[in-house]
Amino acid sequence: MTIASRKQKEREDMRSLILDAARKIFLEKGYYDTSMRNIAEEIQYSAGTIYLYFKDKDEIFHALHEEGFRRMLEKMQPLGHVSSPFERLKALGRVYLEFAFENKDFYDLMFIMQAPIKHEADHEDWKMGHRTLDFLKTILSECKIEGYFKGKNVEYLSFAIWSGVHGMAALYCRDRCKAYHDIDPKDLIEHGYKYFVNMLEKL
Amino acid sequence: MTIASRKQKEREDMRSLILDAARKIFLEKGYYDTSMRNIAEEIQYSAGTIYLYFKDKDEIFHALHEEGFRRMLEKMQPLGHVSSPFERLKALGRVYLEFAFENKDFYDLMFIMQAPIKHEADHEDWKMGHRTLDFLKTILSECKIEGYFKGKNVEYLSFAIWSGVHGMAALYCRDRCKAYHDIDPKDLIEHGYKYFVNMLEKL
DNA sequence: TTGTTTTACTGAACACCGTTCATTATTTTT
């Protein structure tokens, strides 16, 4: 009993240890330039050991994927306190972009990186992602009740809005903001989002 | 003379041969899952030979990058015939998304893939990219002359608009449209863009 | 306490990768 539970705790600790190291190196060097040996070295174990705790490199990726969504949802919790749905929507976009800006590599992992997608483990995997998207859709429905977005379909509208903020985040994460030589990416996103909100207000 | 020029032609033919094979396999398996040996096998040469024509894998990537922009600009040429600037803007967005949809992997290569960026060869490399962005900015300026987008800065506005369409394209390319289980990505993009245009019209 | 089983870990091995380079075969120049 005591020993079995200790064993289980040790197992979980080891998984955490690996995950922490993996996150550190993934976010430092990116998915493909991080090797299992790199991760193993970081925690002073042999590479083979990692395979006792994770099926493969991909499973580590997906564990971090989930952690990213947990963090994002956490950052969104306070939005419940914004009473007006439309204000909540505007704040959501700002929080989303803030998250992307402050957690560039997590964001990349969650929304841009090519998840190798091996066994359609999507169902479990995207639970958190759906929670986030539902958050947006719910707000949009509430906005509609208040008279916003008349005649617009919530599904399509959520996609358009998600795309709007994701586009900025993605261009930022993958260094395409450089196309605007001398403008600070932060300014681009700030002003870009301002205009985007202008558009939403009038829709 | 005759022989020197023939040699040069042979060199260019060989580069084309490699590039064609590389494009085929890149776009089939993605950048990281394509090996130099794969490309070599496709054209029935040894892997070493490729290095006589391209410095490294990265240089092949960048050559394709450029080709992508050439193709995109070509697809945009007919837009010159659309007389109204705002109509031209709407058509530009549509053409952009069409390009992304029909050339998923080229689009990925051009706007999403992490270009390893080795020697700041950006300057030469992004010439085509800037041409494309300038195309958008010019149209926006013309729209302003006609009274659209009053008080809006062309730089920031272009970023917001680019982000809007890029967002949809990027979510599509990296399979995040799956978050909408049963809706066809094509529908998402079509309706999403429709709403986006609605917003632009009112801005 | 001893012997046995289970668990945790290692490190060598496999088949791949990008890249380099000495060697060979071919073509051009002298």
Place this chain on the structure above:
DNA sequence: AAAAATAATGAACGGTGTTCAGTAAAACAA
């Protein structure tokens, strides 16, 4: 025909993800 230049090869280097026989330590049974 001999020499020089060019083109192509394939072995080699140090890396990759992953597997697995072997070993050492811990848990259990007697």
